[in-house]
Amino acid sequence: xxxxxxxxxxxxxxxxxxxxxxxxxxxxxxxxxxxxxxxxxxxxxxxxxxxxxxxxxxxxxxxxxxxxxxxxxxxxxxxxxxxxxxxxxxxxxxxxxxxxxxxxxxxxxxxxxxxxxxxxxxxxxxxxxxxxxxxxxxxxxxxxxxxxxxxxxxxxxxxxxxxxxxxxxxxxxxxxxxxxxxxxxxxxxxxxxxxxxxxxxxxxxxxxxxxxxxxxxxxxxxxxxxxxxxxxxxxxxxxxxxxxxxxxxxxxxxxxxxxxxxxxxxxxxxxxxxxxxxxxxxxxxxxxxxxxxxxxxxxxxxxx
Amino acid sequence: xxxxxxxxxxxxxxxxxxxxxxxxxxxxxxxxxxxxxxxxxxxxxxxxxxxxxxxxxxxxxxxxxxxxxxxxxxxxxxxxxxxxxxxxxxxxxxxxxxxxxxxxxxxxxxxxxxxxxxxxxxxxxxxxxxxxxxxxxxxxxxxxxxxxxxxxxxxxxxxxxxxxxxxxxxxxxxxxxxxxxxxxxxxxxxxxxxxxxxxxxxxxxxxxxxxxxxxxxxxxxxxxxxxxxxxxxxxxxxxxxxxxxxxxxxxxxxxxxxxxxxxxxxxxxxxxxxxxxxxxxxxxxxxxxxxxxxxxxxxxxxxx
Numbered sequence: 001x002x003x004x005x006x007x008x009x010x011x012x013x014x015x016x017x018x019x020x021x022x023x024x025x026x027x028x029x030x031x032x033x034x035x036x037x038x039x040x041x042x043x044x045x046x047x048x049x050x051x052x053x054x055x056x057x058x059x060x061x062x063x064x065x066x067x068x069x070x071x072x073x074x075x076x077x078x079x080x081x082x083x084x085x086x087x088x089x090x091x092x093x094x095x096x097x098x099x100x101x102x103x104x105x106x107x108x109x110x111x112x113x114x115x116x117x118x119x120x121x122x123x124x125x126x127x128x129x130x131x132x133x134x135x136x137x138x139x140x141x142x143x144x145x146x147x148x149x150x151x152x153x154x155x156x157x158x159x160x161x162x163x164x165x166x167x168x169x170x171x172x173x174x175x176x177x178x179x180x181x182x183x184x185x186x187x188x189x190x191x192x193x194x195x196x197x198x199x200x201x202x203x204x205x206x207x208x209x210x211x212x213x214x215x216x217x218x219x220x221x222x223x224x225x226x227x228x229x230x231x232x233x234x235x236x237x238x239x240x241x242x243x244x245x246x247x248x249x250x251x252x253x254x255x256x257x258x259x260x261x262x263x264x265x266x267x268x269x270x271x272x273x274x275x276x277x278x279x280x281x282x283x284x285x286x287x288x289x290x291x292x293x294x295x296x297x298x299x300x301x302x303x304x
Numbered sequence: 305x306x307x308x309x310x311x312x313x314x315x316x317x318x319x320x321x322x323x324x325x326x327x328x329x330x331x332x333x334x335x336x337x338x339x340x341x342x343x344x345x346x347x348x349x350x351x352x353x354x355x356x357x358x359x360x361x362x363x364x365x366x367x368x369x370x371x372x373x374x375x376x377x378x379x380x381x382x383x384x385x386x387x388x389x390x391x392x393x394x395x396x397x398x399x400x401x402x403x404x405x406x407x408x409x410x411x412x413x414x415x416x417x418x419x420x421x422x423x424x425x426x427x428x429x430x431x432x433x434x435x436x437x438x439x440x441x442x443x444x445x446x447x448x449x450x451x452x453x454x455x456x457x458x459x460x461x462x463x464x465x466x467x468x469x470x471x472x473x474x475x476x477x478x479x480x481x482x483x484x485x486x487x488x489x490x491x492x493x494x495x496x497x498x499x500x501x502x503x504x505x506x507x508x509x510x511x512x513x514x515x516x517x518x519x520x521x522x523x524x525x526x527x528x529x530x531x532x533x534x535x536x537x538x539x540x541x542x543x544x545x546x547x548x549x550x551x552x553x554x555x556x557x558x559x560x561x562x563x564x565x566x567x568x569x570x571x572x573x574x575x576x577x578x579x580x581x582x583x584x585x586x587x588x589x590x591x592x593x594x595x596x597x598x599x600x601x602x603x604x605x606x607x608x
Contacts, residue, residue, distance in 0.1 A: 003599060035598055051599060095595065180595070187587075244584050260587035266595040269573070272580040279583035280548050283491075283564035291399065291484070291570040294339055295307060295355060 003096040004103060005035075005180070006050050006057045009089045010068055011077050013039040013046050018071045023048060025067035031056035036265075044079025045088070049266075051095065054106045061090055061110050065118050065173075073169040074145045084141045084148060086170040091126065092177045095268070103177035104128045111175040115162030118170070121152070122161040125176035129160075137174060145171040182232040182271055183264035184240065186247050190256045193219045196226035199250045203228070203243060210246070212238035225259060235271040241278035307400040308407060309339075309484070310354050310361045313393040314372055315381050317343040317350050322375045327352060329371035335360035340569075348383025349392070353570075355399065358410045365394055365414050369422050369477075377473040378449045388445045388452065389475040395430065396481045399572070407481035408432045415479040419466030422474070425456070426465040429480035433464075441478060449475040486536040486575055487568035488544060490551050494560045497523045500530035503554045507532070507547060514550070516542035529563060539575040545582035 012018045016039075023037050032052040039046040050060060065087050072086035090110070092103040107128040115122045129135045133156060143151045148166040151157050158164055159172060166172055188196060196217030201207045204215040212234035218227050228247055232240060248258050270287070277285055287293055316322045320343075327341050336356040343350040354364060369391050376390035394414070396407040411432040419426045433439045437460060447455045452470040455461050462468055463476060470476055492500060500521030505511045508519040516538035522531050532551055536544060552562050574591070581589055591597055 005595075095599070240580075241583060258585055261584050262587055263589060263593055265593065266598060267593055269594050269596045272594070273576050275583055276544075276576040276579035279545060279579055280565050281562055283566050285567060289567055289569065289571055290573050290576070291309075292573045294570060295337075295399070 001096070002053055002098040002102075003051055004054060004057055004098055004106065005093040005095050006052070006061065007091050007093065008048050008061065008064055008087060010046050010048070010064070010072070010087050011044065011074060011079070011083045011085065012068075012072050013044045013079065014041050019046050021071060022046070022064060022067050025063040026050055026060050029056060029060035029063050032060045040081070042079070043081035044077060045081045045083065054098075054102070057092065058106065058110045058113065061087075062113060062117065065114055065120070069118055069120070069167075069170050074171050075169060077145070082141050082144050084145055084171050085120065085167075085173045087120075087173050088141075089125075089137060090173065090175045093180050094177075095180065100127055100177060100179060107175050107177045111161045111173075114173060114175065115159075118167070119163055120167045120170050121159035121163050121165070121172040123172060123174050124160045125174045126178040128176035140174050148172055179234045179236065180268050180271075182235050182240065182267050184230045184232055184243075184261065185264060186228045186230065186244065186261040187220070187223075187259045188226050188228065188251055188256050189259040190226060190254075191219075191224050192254070192256070193217060193226050195251070195254045195256055196228050198254075199247055200228050200230075202250050203230070203246050210238045210243060213243055232271075235268065235274070239274050239278065240271055241275045305400070306357055306402040306406075307355055308358060308361055308402055308410065309397040309399050310356070310365065311395050311397065312352050312365065312368055312391060314350050314352070314368070314376070314391050315348065315378060315383070315387045315389065316372075316376050317348045317383065318345050323350050325375060326350070326368060326371050329367040330354055330364050333360060333364035333367050336364045344385070346383070347385035348381060349385045349387065358402075358406070361396065362410065362414045362417065365391075366417060366421065369418055369424070373422055373424070373471075373474050378475050379473060381449070386445050386448050387475075388449055389424065389471075389477045390473065391424075391477050392445075393429075393441060394477065394479045397484050398481075399484065404431055404481060404483060411479050411481045415465045415477075418477060418479065419463075422471070423467055424471045424474050425463035425467050425469070425476040427476060427478050428464045429478045430482040432480035444478050452476055483538045483540065484572050484575075486539050486544065486571050488534045488536055488547075488565065489568060490532045490534065490548065490565045491524070491527075491563045492530050492532065492555055492560050493563040494530060494558075495523075495528050496558070496560070497521060497530050499555070499558045499560055500532050502558075503551055504532050504534075506554050507534070507550050514542045514547060517547055536575075539572070539578070543578050543582065544575055545579045 026034050032050050034050050036049040068086045092106050094100050094103050111122040123140050200215035200217040203209040204213050205211050214231040216229050330338050336354050338354050340353040372390045396410050398404050398407050415426040427444050504519035504521040507513040508517050509515050518535040520533050
């Protein structure tokens with residue numbers, strides 16, 4: 001049974017009645033399951049996590065846009081998190097019995113429908129984007145809502161769908177497909193922020209590190225330690241264990257040890273199984289050997 | 305929903321018609337699911353793996369005894385694997401939503417019923433046994449079927465249930481409860497058998513190693529390497545990762561590296577998650593963070 005995850009980020013995190021209405025629009029959509037939603041007042045942003053099949057998720061996203069466009073006016077929006085649209089980002093993520101390519105197709109269909117129905121310009125991103133200049137969310141979002149009209153007038157920034165000027169109150173939307181993302185933090189037994197920043201720079205793609213890693217070094221003031229805060233954007237290709245070991249080794253260089261690590265939110269089982277395979281040098285292991293998979297009659301002969 | 309695993313070992317591995325009849329007796333039992341069965345002609349022994357609830361498993365075990373006792377005569381049995389009974393060992397294993405203690409109770413009930421119905425003497429073992437002399441399967445089985453009459457006449461070897469002399473053709477049965485067992489082999493990049501034997505001795509309980517480890521060193525002749533062949537008898541208390549790291553460190557002492565490892569048969573998901581937790585120094589991780597658990601609406605707030 002195909003399971004796709006969809007994680008819309010919307011530009012409202014303060015007015016609870018608005019957030020409730022947005023979440024409700026998802027709840028009301030048949031065959032879609034709401035897994036989680038969280039709001040951040042400082043960011044003035046909310047993240048909704050839902051799962052379902054392709055058709056139901058598209059319906060849910062359209063319902064979300066309908067609810068959002070009548071309630072969110074970006075001209076009056078202020079918050080710490082950069083944003084381009086009332087409904088800012090909508091990634092589709094393959095979870096079970098579905099491929100990344102199928103999610104790309106869903107992203108494109110959804111983008112076309114959003115543009116046609118709401119007259120909101122849409123940019124495809126990540127694996128749904130064929131343009132390397134417009135793959136990375138940060139690159140597309142740069143300039144934010146306020147800079148959008150000017151940006152859209154420049155060559156190379158015609159949206160993939162919809163009008164060639166911003167929606168007056170909803171801006172633009174960024175829709176795409178990606179592998180499950182793992183939010184992973186590694187805490188170091190030191191208060192030296194420069195160490196965390198250097199290690200983050202060493203492991204992240206943008207400054208020469210692993211291909212599917214985003215990272216930054218931050219200070220955890222209350223605890224008096226530092227953290228390498230990481231997004232693993234493709235745990236199959238750049239696995240957790242390899243990144244952990246690299247951080248550990250880099251820290252040694254500074255005489256610093258790894259205190260602990262933490263996974264923020266959800267992690268796919270395969271990422272943990274893959275970690276165990278690395279740690280134990282397991283050969284010829286298949287998920288079919290996991291007892292609980294056999295109990296559920298799940299056939300997982302291909303190694304994840 | 306309570307899931308218990310039961311793994312009867314029977315003394316027949318050559319006559320396929322007999323094995324078929326034994327497996328069929330399980331298949332015919334309502335509410336029991338046959339997960340696996342495998343036979344070894346050299347050992348002249350078969351292992352059947354099934355899951356179900358307590359009452360159904362007891363019914364299945366009784367059906368198995370009925371089918372086995374009319375077909376297996378130990379006076380005519382020869383094979384490489386030591387055996388005490390036609391149905392030799394019957395462990396009950398907690399898998400989901402059931403405790404080890406509940407499996408102990410089930411083992412005792414089943415043992416009482418087997419003894420009463422078939423006049424087969426039964427010894428409890430592992431966690432179902434309160435007698436330290438009669439906990440370990442090897443200790444109970446020592447002397448095998450041929451030495452059973454003499455053994456049963458000695459003090460301290462009165463069976464827990466049933467007659468005080470062996471069943472003439474079926475011997476005795478050993479029934480108990482234990483944690484899931486993980487059959488785990490670590491292959492070393494050397495052909496020095498003494499190294500594998502020394503490492504096995506270092507890590508196993510019987511010669512001073514970890515409490516819940518059985519191990520032996522063996523030669524894999526075709527591959528020209530050696531193997532530390534391990535049974536992890538309580539992966540929660542003596543986890544995989546710790547044993548792997550100990551073997552790796554011991555091997556270093558001899559200038560030998562770990563080539564690979566392999567899990568034989570099934571492994572509980574929690575053992576792999578626990579391995580990942582160790583390998584990544586994960587703090588505050590709960591199985592509720594595993595995406596697939598959330599999709600199934602499984603609530604796993606307690607850390608496994």
